[in-house]
Amino acid sequence: MKQTARKLSLGAVSAVLAVSLAACGSNSSNSESGSTGGGKKVTIELALSKSSQDSAFVQQDLLDEFEKETNIKVNLQLLPAEQTSTVLQTKLAVNETPDILQYNLASATTDLNLERNFEILDDQPWVSRLLNKDVLSAYGHVYSFHVSQDTGMQGVVYNKDIFKELGLEVPKTYDEFLAACEKIKAAGYTPIFMPFKDNWAANVMPGASFGEYAAKSEPTLFDDLNANKKKWTDIQAFQTILDQQYDLYKKGYTNTDVLSDSYDMAAGKFLNKEVAMMFMGDWLIESVQQQDANMNLGLFAYPTDNSGDAYLGASPLGGQLFIPKKAKHIEEAKKFLDFIATKEVAQKIVNNQSYVSNFSDVTTPELPAYKQEILDNYITPKKVAMTMDAYMLVDRSELYRSLQDEFTGSKTSQQVLQTWNDKFAELMKDKGEAGF
Amino acid sequence: MMTRSKSMYGYYLVWPALLIYTVFFVMPAIIGLYYSFTDWRLDRIGIKFIGIDNFNKIFTDDTLLLAMKNTFIFALATVVGKNVIGLVLAIALNMRLKSRNFLRAIFYSPSILSVLVISIVFTPILRTEGMVNKFFDAIGLHFLSQAWLTDPHLVIWTVALVAIWQQAGFQMAIYLAGLQSISKEYYEAATIDGAGAWRSFTNITVPLLLPAININLMLTLIGGLKVFSEVFVLTSGGPGNSSQVVGTIILRAFGEGNWGLGTAINTLLFLIVSLIAIPLLVFMRRKEVTE
Numbered sequence: 001m002k003q004t005a006r007k008l009s010l011g012a013v014s015a016v017l018a019v020s021l022a023a024c025g026s027n028s029s030n031s032e033s034g035s036t037g038g039g040k041k042v043t044i045e046l047a048l049s050k051s052s053q054d055s056a057f058v059q060q061d062l063l064d065e066f067e068k069e070t071n072i073k074v075n076l077q078l079l080p081a082e083q084t085s086t087v088l089q090t091k092l093a094v095n096e097t098p099d100i101l102q103y104n105l106a107s108a109t110t111d112l113n114l115e116r117n118f119e120i121l122d123d124q125p126w127v128s129r130l131l132n133k134d135v136l137s138a139y140g141h142v143y144s145f146h147v148s149q150d151t152g153m154q155g156v157v158y159n160k161d162i163f164k165e166l167g168l169e170v171p172k173t174y175d176e177f178l179a180a181c182e183k184i185k186a187a188g189y190t191p192i193f194m195p196f197k198d199n200w201a202a203n204v205m206p207g208a209s210f211g212e213y214a215a216k217s218e219p220t221l222f223d224d225l226n227a228n229k230k231k232w233t234d235i236q237a238f239q240t241i242l243d244q245q246y247d248l249y250k251k252g253y254t255n256t257d258v259l260s261d262s263y264d265m266a267a268g269k270f271l272n273k274e275v276a277m278m279f280m281g282d283w284l285i286e287s288v289q290q291q292d293a294n295m296n297l298g299l300f301a302y303p304t305d306n307s308g309d310a311y312l313g314a315s316p317l318g319g320q321l322f323i324p325k326k327a328k329h330i331e332e333a334k335k336f337l338d339f340i341a342t343k344e345v346a347q348k349i350v351n352n353q354s355y356v357s358n359f360s361d362v363t364t365p366e367l368p369a370y371k372q373e374i375l376d377n378y379i380t381p382k383k384v385a386m387t388m389d390a391y392m393l394v395d396r397s398e399l400y401r402s403l404q405d406e407f408t409g410s411k412t413s414q415q416v417l418q419t420w421n422d423k424f425a426e427l428m429k430d431k432g433e434a435g436f
Numbered sequence: 437m438m439t440r441s442k443s444m445y446g447y448y449l450v451w452p453a454l455l456i457y458t459v460f461f462v463m464p465a466i467i468g469l470y471y472s473f474t475d476w477r478l479d480r481i482g483i484k485f486i487g488i489d490n491f492n493k494i495f496t497d498d499t500l501l502l503a504m505k506n507t508f509i510f511a512l513a514t515v516v517g518k519n520v521i522g523l524v525l526a527i528a529l530n531m532r533l534k535s536r537n538f539l540r541a542i543f544y545s546p547s548i549l550s551v552l553v554i555s556i557v558f559t560p561i562l563r564t565e566g567m568v569n570k571f572f573d574a575i576g577l578h579f580l581s582q583a584w585l586t587d588p589h590l591v592i593w594t595v596a597l598v599a600i601w602q603q604a605g606f607q608m609a610i611y612l613a614g615l616q617s618i619s620k621e622y623y624e625a626a627t628i629d630g631a632g633a634w635r636s637f638t639n640i641t642v643p644l645l646l647p648a649i650n651i652n653l654m655l656t657l658i659g660g661l662k663v664f665s666e667v668f669v670l671t672s673g674g675p676g677n678s679s680q681v682v683g684t685i686i687l688r689a690f691g692e693g694n695w696g697l698g699t700a701i702n703t704l705l706f707l708i709v710s711l712i713a714i715p716l717l718v719f720m721r722r723k724e725v726t727e
Contacts, residue, residue: 111478111693397688397691
């Protein structure tokens with residue numbers, strides 16, 4: 001009797017488990033059939049970081065319009081900002097992919113293995129209308145979608161009103177920059193805000209300046225570094241740039257607690273008129289002006305030397321849409337991109353966001369003053385270089401951490417580069433790159 | 437003769453729980469053990485068996501060794517801190533004080549807060565220009581002002597202090613339960629025999645409190661060795677790598693796409709925790725006495 005009861009209970013448990021497993025499986029097969037059934041409503045999943053939830057591509061009215069037109073519903077998966085890459089890596093690894101995801105192209109090549117995981121979009125109808133294919137391409141193929149070609153620019157964000165009040169011009173040389181810092185400090189403002197508790201912020205100036213050095217002096221530098229033909233410690237200019245950043249701190253031109261202050265404090269520091277400058281991208285200007293439209297901020301290129309010919313750093317375009325190869329609804333996902341790429345929808349987005357349009361038949365609207373200045377002073381005269389990050393094939397966190405070490409006094413600039421050189425070689429070797 | 441009919445429920449009732457435990461805990465652990473010997477990576481399709489390469493890497497990487505050292509510092513500091521403070525609080529609040537219930541609630545309350553809240557509260561307090569340093573400056577003890585969260589040599593101790601502040605109240609609650617289970621008659625008899633407070637404490641309280649001490653030591657030791665959240669929210673392992681612990685290093689390895697290495701570090705952590713905790717548990721159990 002007991003034996004029977006035991007067998008029965010085991011059987012029951014197995015049955016429950018089998019049913020639950022079957023339920024997991026059938027979920028996906030149901031949606032599969034939904035996608036093929038004519039006229040049936042299909043739901044596609046779009047994953048993006050919570051920090052990108054204001055993205056123009058996921059505004060509710062746009063999604064509603066798309067659903068009305070195509071009967072395809074877009075469901076948003078908002079991922080925690082600090083875990084976005086880990087969550088996406090995991091989803092891609094176990095083939096539980098969303099149908100579309102929003103990410104940065106440059107990071108996708110290092111973090112998400114572009115070639116293995118994503119659809120090539122070369123044959124999509126909107127590709128022929130693109131003005132600048134490069135910002136959406138890698139390895140010679142279009143892998144991503146965006147209506148803008150407006151890459152973020154990096155340099156020194158500055159408060160024009162403070163500069164005007166102190167009679168300062170935009171510094172063209174390193175000496176002028178130091179003189180400006182001195183004058184700002186004497187007037188009681190913090191010349192430069194360094195929020196290096198967030199270690200990536202310590203890389204903004206070096207990242208742009210390394211890129212500028214390579215563009216001007218050694219165009220093949222990053223290719224050589226990536227092929228192990230050169231070492232990070234070989235480049236004297238890198239060391240000089242890191243020394244400069246540390247010197248600004250040692251000279252008292254920065255906030256005193258650089259390793260305790262974080263990036264989220266930056267907008268407040270500008271709004272309260274506590275700081276005059278910061279090494280950052282133009283996205284900071286946008287977020288400050290969203291809180292106070294009267295804030296008069298601009299961006300200039302950080303002068304690493306006295307040549308008077310400083311370049312802005314151009315970050316790779318961010319916020320592109322990608323379609324994973326393992327997506328369950330690839331055709332529907334492509335329809336979503338087609339929809340956004342239509343002249344009317346794209347024009348609406350470009351107008352609302354003041355983007356530089358990437359479609360030949362969509363016109364660029366009037367730009368905000370700071371963007372127009374960047375366009376006139378740097379982009380048009382070609383005083384722009386891609387930042388170091390655009391060339392990197394591996395995770396840079398260890399470099400950022402070493403930059404913090406410089407500010408605790410535990411590493412010199414040379415040791416920072418040595419540490420990064422070793423870690424870089426290890427990561428490249430693990431990745432299987434030739435030459436390491 | 438023992439008969440099965442004496443037990444009210446059959447052993448087979450354990451099967452569902454055992455099955456779930458096996459599927460969700462035992463199997464992933466075994467699979468993890470396998471992956472720790474492979475070159476499993478984000479950007480590689482095939483997985484190759486690479487023997488003990490990952491483990492070799494762990495013992496030759498300075499940052500990983502630093503993380504091990506920091507983990508032990510954190511574990512030791514929190515075991516001592518949480519238990520000593522927890523026990524002192526428990527003894528104090530076991531006395532006949534009018535406000536003891538209120539005080540018990542006050543000392544216990546930090547342990548119910550989320551670690552994230554602790555980070556938001558302590559990060560500004562521990563800044564170089566924060567409240568702690570301002571307090572020391574105000575009372576003339578300027579030499580005690582420190583860069584609590586940014587001095588590479590100090591930071592792991594600071595994180596441990598915050599963890600002790602948060603969790604000592606929890607240890608107190610366990611000690612209090614233990615103290616209340618000791619019969620007052622022992623103390624009365626000891627007093628009649630002329631024993632002082634210290635003799636009573638060492639000869640009655642400590643031996644009879646051993647089960648509670650045992651539990652607390654185990655909880656704090658295992659929690660200390662597995663530390664992640666306190667470090668992650670307060671410093672993210674920084675500045676640089678100076679407060680990295682094994683838990684945050686695992687996250688770093690995953691972030692770098694090196695999943696095989698991350699799993700290997702995890703396996704190592706599991707082994708370390710087991711090798712320390714199990715013998716200690718056996719040893720402490722033997723020391724326990726019953727009333």
